[in-house]
Amino acid sequence: MTATTAPARTGADRPQRVRRGGIASRTARAFYWMVLPAFALFFLLHTLPVLQGVYYSFTDSPGYGPYEFVGLANYVALFSDDRVLHAYLFTFQFAIVSTILVNVIALAVAMALNSRIKFRTTLRAVYFVPYVLAILVVGYVFQYLFAISIPAIAQSLGNERFSTSILGDENLAWIAIVVLAVWQAAAFNIVLYLAGLQTVPHELYEAASLDGAGSWRKFTSITFPMIWSFFIINMVLALKGFLQVFDHVIAMTGGGPGTATESVGVLIYKGGFQGGEFGYQLANAVVFMVVIIVFALVQFRVLQRGEGNVA
Template sequence: MKKDHVFLMMVLPAFILFFIFHTYPALQGIFYSFTNFRGYGDWDFVGFINYFNVFQDGRALSAYGFTFQFAIVATLLVNMLSLFIAIGLNAKIKFRKTLRAMYFLPFILSVLIVSFIFQFMFTHMLPQLGQALDIDFLSRNILGNQNLAWIGVVIVAVWQSTAFNTLLYLAGLSTVDDQVYEAADIDGAGSWAKFWRLTFPLIAPFFTINMVVAMKNFLMAFDQIIGLTGGGPGRATESIALLIYRGGFEGGQFAYQSANAVIYFIVIVAISVIQLRILERKEVKG
């Protein structure tokens, strides 16, 4: 009984805080999504009208399109880059531990501060460098171009997220026995054959985790966009998270954006489940 009492005393405060600051606001948001609440004043129940309106809102559909485009590209790039770096850092090279620490530094920095720094670089430093070197592409501020601004957001997101994904891949590579590679060397397997036939299948569970977590995080992109473009130019880089924030807290659309948030939560869960199912099947086949 004493052990149960101690366990309860340790878990209960965390549970209460989680419920107050996470579960209760989420339930409250779901409740208000069925009303016409503006964030203040009186409100009435309107049923599923807010949900139907989301699918007819051109701005919301545009935000969904940008968010999916950004998340898919960033997820693929960050996983390819992280895996490449992890394999390099796992090799027997000098200053391996120092390099691991250096690659992890971007992850511990504030996303917003990093975004502001890159915003300054894209706006001032790179154009000046491009003009000095007479390179036309660098001479332009891509964040001011509706067709190219999303690329700047992807660059920053991938640069900062690579550290965490690399750490997970390093953990996966540490589970691979060196004797496996020794046997492959005896059989005359090349570097690509060893990676594709041995390394990748053995770290497939870590690849699955990285893909799911990275996709989920990029779908919820907010800080990078605020610091780099603010959703602009125009609404070219307006993500769903940014749209929900602005519409709900600045535009008097609290109930409407609550419905949007519920829909987006369902979308993220569905995408994560689909990813897990597909990638886990490939793990078994591999």
């Protein structure tokens, strides 16, 4: 028996492999060069200012002129400042109430739009309009509504309770800001919930109907568990956004009456840029940044644990 000899290997395919490797290498370098400008801009316009802000938070800088290094004095003073504590209390109160309301309303509207109703596509576009409008412009419209229109209507109806603007009431002014914030933010949440509802197979609803399940049973056993991941995203993004509330307050009350509706963002702006407390309010901003990060991580972890129970 004669052994068959394998054909001699030539180097014809080696240049091809080299060429392919060279193309892949050049493509990888091209990706890096494409990302580098964006990374540089992000570092210069975001990361570097943040690092500078952290540095100035350890100083008594008024925002201009000479300053001295004061260490942790600014951070220590924050925890004994009644105005700062009140701003945090108002911000969290506003954020929690607004987050709950916007998710309940957005989910209800999304379920209505997802059903078989007429002009469904047109209504989706109409509901998204508030999200693309400037908050300051809409805020001044709502300010006129609460300051002029509603009191005038209440007076004509003989209602003394709302015959004066609630924007001047320390106990009710925050409600007007919540109304504006929820109205404006619901659009984005509606879009996310609509995307989630479209992932639910209709066969599940048909099978549930055959078993005699009602609308509430379908929602709790099928709809809500299937869109739980979208619910997590909406809750985290809504809470993060509402904790950073600024434009709504500036347009509606300016933080008043007094400091009743002064959020942390408004306090940082007023104190840092108008009150000569640049270094002090930067310390407040650093603390607030850490609070938002921790709060978002805890919320995300809790909701993720709840996903297993719901499923």
